[in-house]
Amino acid sequence: MLKTAALKIPQIRRLWQDRANLLAERNLLRQQNDQLRSEGAEPGSVFFHYNCSFDAIDTINRHARNDLTANPSYVTNFLGVKVSPRFFPGILDGRAGTLEPIPIPANWHADIAEWAAALRAVDLASGCFRVVELGCGWGCWLINTGAAARHKGLAVELIGIEGDSEHVAYAHEAMAANGFSGDEFRIIHGVAAPERGVALFPVVENAGASWGSEPILSATAEQIKEASASGHYQQLPAFSLAEIVKGEPVDLLHIDIQGGEADFVEAAIGDLNKFVRYIVIGTHSRQIEGRIMSTLLSRGWKLEMERPAIIGLPDGRPQIQVDGVQGWRNAGAV
Template identity: 85%
Template structure:
């Protein structure tokens, strides 16, 4: 008995040291978080100026992991999501092997409003979490909310749609790096649109440096012919929301389609009402924000997060400096009906 107990002592010491290391990392994260908040407040960061009906900072802090280990090939964020510096060379070069602090008031990709709204959808989900990202790029919100949902113990399904073929490859690469199999993830190489058809999508030379390409929807036969001849555009299939979600309920729909969001909301409102529990939208003008509010409020949706687009004025004209964010919760009866049937 004494011999067996002696053999366990080194194991107990290792476990105690691991616990000490984890607590130290947790304390460091909280300290960095407090410093960021203090610095942002002192500088009057615009990213602290949002309207929210839930505890945004508490939501972000609650999902922050304290068991993270750096990976020499990736930048690791506060949720444990690994991002290849190759995706954003001008931003992340030289940062592989680091763990990022909490995004308060913001990090290189998003601010309090967007992080909190996306994680709010995870908090509202139970048993499973199904997320769809329109204009998914490298799968940012698929990976981030998927990782948070998995940490919560939910079954996860990730669906993205993206027009740039290299970004599609990035998304699959990122999902594999973060432990999401292709059985539970799907990226559509195409464009989200109000109705089925053909879209023209720009061809870019450096996918890691171009993340704001805007498609041409409902292209005419002349536009298609000219675009094909120029080599600057590719023809892609355009998909309505019902096809993208496969007529099944969705816990989070993230929309960032470079200025087409209000048109999409208007055209897809029946499917949004029926299938989508929560929407997070990146907005690209104050006019777009007003149109979305008008449409969704009229349908009984509840606005839970709002941070308006940040603009500059140039010769009397508004110019977008930072996209806005809106987080909407489906409060209508239609979604509850389809969710019960699913």
């Protein structure tokens, strides 16, 4: 380790300047967070138009941290989670070394509704926070809620399932970058399905620019043969929720499976009732939202957060622009 006495005057000045810059950046973050807490932001934003049975903005603010320092290799968010810009080329380019303010009403990744619903599950947990993310990508909701739970003093168990092999590698990399040990997480290379089987998953050229791949479940032998021959799909194991959770209760299940969420909820309702305490679902059409409501309300679940999918109407037909969000609490808590 270098001793201060051994440093030359220009080096000392540079160290003090670096320290001053860091303090200035931290003070700016605190000012931005204080302003958001007191005044909100973008009052006309569509992302303020949600329905919620708890205080969503207070939930986000309570989990926001003011003790953060920037890391030159990552974007660091309001929970202290470090995200590699390499995961999102064209979105996070040039933003390494920055600290993000609280996402009210939204940031590049999610809005009030999704952040608050996910953190609501952390608030309801005790002892050990156990989260499962279907289609976990780089492990976004595992790591964000895991970081919030860890800061709250809870033990964590983070379980993700992902079909893209490069995204699986991203998830392992992100877990290490955020200080989660190997016994705190499990990333499964496969696909979530109502029952065990084989799924066909698209092969993409640029994993960082492709986050919406949709698997083909229950493929026929002919489909499997054709897909394998084309080189555009890979065969992956499909796992039921019971297999993924290994028969243990889950504090949060995050579902974002590119249009298959209503089918999954309907088919897996038995497992959901048995194992899951809270669900956050990214929805991909108004029809899907209605189907999920019908299924879960009929089974006694309580809808605590709802922001409908934002659509456009080109040629008189609904076209999804921003995924919707639903947050559900199991009334017969497992």
